Amino acid sequence: MFPQRRTRTFRSFVLRALATRVLVFVACAAALLLGHQLAAGGGGRTQVAITEHVSHVPSWTLADATSFPGCVPSSRWVQGTPAPAVVVQGVAAPGHREIGFGAAWELNHDASPSNDVWVLGVCP
Numbered sequence: 217m218f219p220q221r222r223t224r225t226f227r228s229f230v231l232r233a234l235a236t237r238v239l240v241f242v243a244c245a246a247a248l249l250l251g252h253q254l255a256a257g258g259g260g261r262t263q264v265a266i267t268e269h270v271s272h273v274p275s276w277t278l279a280d281a282t283s284f285p286g287c288v289p290s291s292r293w294v295q296g297t298p299a300p301a302v303v304v305q306g307v308a309a310p311g312h313r314e315i316g317f318g319a320a321w322e323l324n325h326d327a328s329p330s331n332d333v334w335v336l337g338v339c340p
Contacts, residue, residue, distance in 0.1 A: 274305045274312075276336045284314055287339040303337035314339060 276289035284303050293299065302320050305312050308330055315333075324332050 274334050274336060276303075280312060280337060283312065284337060284339065287314070287337040289337050290335050293338040297340075299338045299340055301339040302335050303339065304333035304335055307332045307334065312336060 276291075280303060281287070287301075287303050290302070299317050301314050302317055303312055303314050304320055320333055320335060
């Protein structure tokens with residue numbers, strides 16, 4: 217009445233189970249890799265190129281406080297309050313200087329990354 221059930225060997229069972237799991241893993245890995253490549257776009261190369269040139273991030277020092285009296289570190293600057301001047305260091309050029317806030321904004325928001333500046337302090 218019922219058909220006879222065919223017995224399978226252990227080897228065929230393992231191959232069947234393993235093959236389906238390998239196919240699912242390969243499909244998931246390919247989808248994740250494709251998603252990562254699409255998300256990276258072309259911006260990944262630019263980010264790597266810029267970070268290769270940065271050897272260290274400058275910070276506010278006691279010498280800066282002495283050289284620029286009345287200025288405070290940018291970490292103590294209250295966001296949203298305008299400042300007439302900021303103390304900056306060029307990304308490509310050493311040395312700290314005081315420039316207008318608008319000038320620093322323009323340098324950091326133009327098309328050329330070579331003239332960007334680090335904002336170290338704020339001069340209220």
